[in-house]
Amino acid sequence: MWIKPPADIPPSEITPAEIYRGRRRFMVTAGALALASGLGQARAGTLLSSLRNPTYSVDEELTSRKDVTGYNNFYEFGTEKDDPARNAHTLRTRPWTLRVDGLVRRPGTWDIDRLLRLAPMEERIYRLRCVEGWSMVIPWQGYPLDVLIRAVEPLGSARYVAFTTLADAAQMPGVTRRVLDWPYREGLRLDEARHPLTLLTFGLYGELLPNQNGAPVRVVVPWKYGFKSAKSLVRISFTEREPPTSWGRAAPREYGFYSNVNPGVDHPRWSQARERRIGEFFKRPTLMFNGYAEQVAALYSGMDLRRFY
Numbered sequence: 001m002w003i004k005p006p007a008d009i010p011p012s013e014i015t016p017a018e019i020y021r022g023r024r025r026f027m028v029t030a031g032a033l034a035l036a037s038g039l040g041q042a043r044a045g046t047l048l049s050s051l052r053n054p055t056y057s058v059d060e061e062l063t064s065r066k067d068v069t070g071y072n073n074f075y076e077f078g079t080e081k082d083d084p085a086r087n088a089h090t091l092r093t094r095p096w097t098l099r100v101d102g103l104v105r106r107p108g109t110w111d112i113d114r115l116l117r118l119a120p121m122e123e124r125i126y127r128l129r130c131v132e133g134w135s136m137v138i139p140w141q142g143y144p145l146d147v148l149i150r151a152v153e154p155l156g157s158a159r160y161v162a163f164t165t166l167a168d169a170a171q172m173p174g175v176t177r178r179v180l181d182w183p184y185r186e187g188l189r190l191d192e193a194r195h196p197l198t199l200l201t202f203g204l205y206g207e208l209l210p211n212q213n214g215a216p217v218r219v220v221v222p223w224k225y226g227f228k229s230a231k232s233l234v235r236i237s238f239t240e241r242e243p244p245t246s247w248g249r250a251a252p253r254e255y256g257f258y259s260n261v262n263p264g265v266d267h268p269r270w271s272q273a274r275e276r277r278i279g280e281f282f283k284r285p286t287l288m289f290n291g292y293a294e295q296v297a298a299l300y301s302g303m304d305l306r307r308f309y
Contacts, residue, residue: 045207045210046207046208048121048141048202048203048206048207048208049121050120050121050123050141050203050206052122052123052124052125053122053123056122056196056197057123057124057125057126058125058126058127058137058291059125060125060127060137061137062125062137062138062139063136063137063138063277063278063279064279065204065205067136067278067279068136068138068204068205068213069085069204069213070082070085070212071278072084072085072212072213073130073132073226074088074174074212074213074214075174075179075180075184076165076166076167076172076174076175076184076232077174077212078173078174079177079179083174084211084212085210085212087173087174088210088211089211090171090172090173091172091211091215091232093112093211093215093216094112094216095111095112096111096112096216096217096234097109097111097112097234098217098233098234098235098236099234099235099236100148100152100235100236100237101235101237101238102158102162102237102238102239103154103155103157103238103240104152104153104154104155104158104238105152105154105155106151106152106153107152108152112217115148115202115217116202118143118148119144119147120143121141121142121143121202122141122143123139123140123141123206124139124199125137125138125139125140126138126140126197126199126220126222127222127291128220128222128226129225129226129275129286129290130225130226130227131225131226131227131255131259131267131272133272133274133275133276134275134276134277134278135277135278135290136277137277138205139204139205139206140201140203140204140220141202141203141204142199142200142201142202142203143199143200144196144199144200145194145198145200145219146193146194146195146196146198148200148236149161149190149193152238154190154238158190158238159189159190159239159240159241160187160188160189160238160240160242160243161187161188161189161190161193161236161237161238161239161243162185162186162187162236162239162243163185163186163187163188163219163233163236164184164185164230164233164234164235164236165183165184165230165231165232166183166232166234167182167183167184180246180247180250181249181250183234184231185243185244185245186219186227186228186230186245186246187243187244187245187257188221188228189299190238191299192221192299195296196295197221197222197223197292197296198219198220199220200217200219201214201217201218201219202216202217213231214229214230214231214232215232216232217232217233218230218231219233222290222292223260223261223289223290223291223292223293223295223296224259224260224261224290225260225261227247227255227259228259242257245257254267254268254269256308256309257308258300258305259309260289260300260305260309261286261287261288261290262288262289262305262309263285263288264288264305264306265309272286273286274286
């Protein structure tokens with residue numbers, strides 16, 4: 001098994017309820033004090049308290065922090081893999097707000113520190129598979145996006161969630177190049193956004209997100225190619241119709257709305273059947289839904305996944 005379903009977790013791995021609740025109260029209290037006293041000036045490198053969630057974590061060797069923070073796609077800071085680490089120091093992550101609007105009962109603007117306090121942080125070890133054929137295993141810190149979704153109360157007519165990221169040429173040198181139609185936009189079906197694997201993410205390796213990894217807040221959707229996990233979010237909108245996406249606009253034959261990891265559907269210019277894990281020499285077979293099929297396949301029951309790629 002790649003992920004342990006709750007029924008498969010042996011009793012020896014289950015923390016007694018009274019110990020868990022006591023530790024959780026301590027962690028939440030300590031985290032709240034840290035947020036109240038220091039996060040106004042926090043930057044990447046600030047420790048972020050979280051508890052490992054074994055149900056949603058893969059048991060695989062982690063990619064080195066050096067590779068995770070030094071080998072990135074973040075075109076707002078350049079198109080080469082080392083450009084984000086070199087250029088993203090110009091990004092200012094405080095103050096920062098996230099606007100939530102559209103088909104919700106409680107639209108509003110969320111300050112980043114209010115978002116950090118919305119729910120206890122979890123650590124989840126997820127695979128990240130890039131459409132270019134490389135992959136990583138990363139310990140992310142965050143909580144389910146559905147926590148925020150429940151807080152804003154979507155209307156019955158809401159069927160999709162649209163994400164908009166920051167596009168500020170003064171902070172992001174890549175925005176001056178028309179590689180894409182800025183700002184970067186992505187989207188999910190509402191049931192995908194509400195799936196417990198979809199993580200509203202604030203950290204990695206136990207620290208607040210480095211700028212080049214999407215600080216201060218991003219979404220991580222582990223069964224989809226990495227470009228679906230939008231970085232440096234400034235707006236989340238709930239819509240009735242499928243929202244346009246940046247790569248879907250730029251190259252619709254190559255980047256479909258769903259973009260599920262699927263070894264049976266090749267990119268028009270290369271195969272998706274195999275991948276290279278960063279830090280390894282040999283390629284390995286690509287797993288359907290990036291290895292999360294048991295958790296997410298039901299979302300696409302009856303769909304032609306070659307047509308809805």
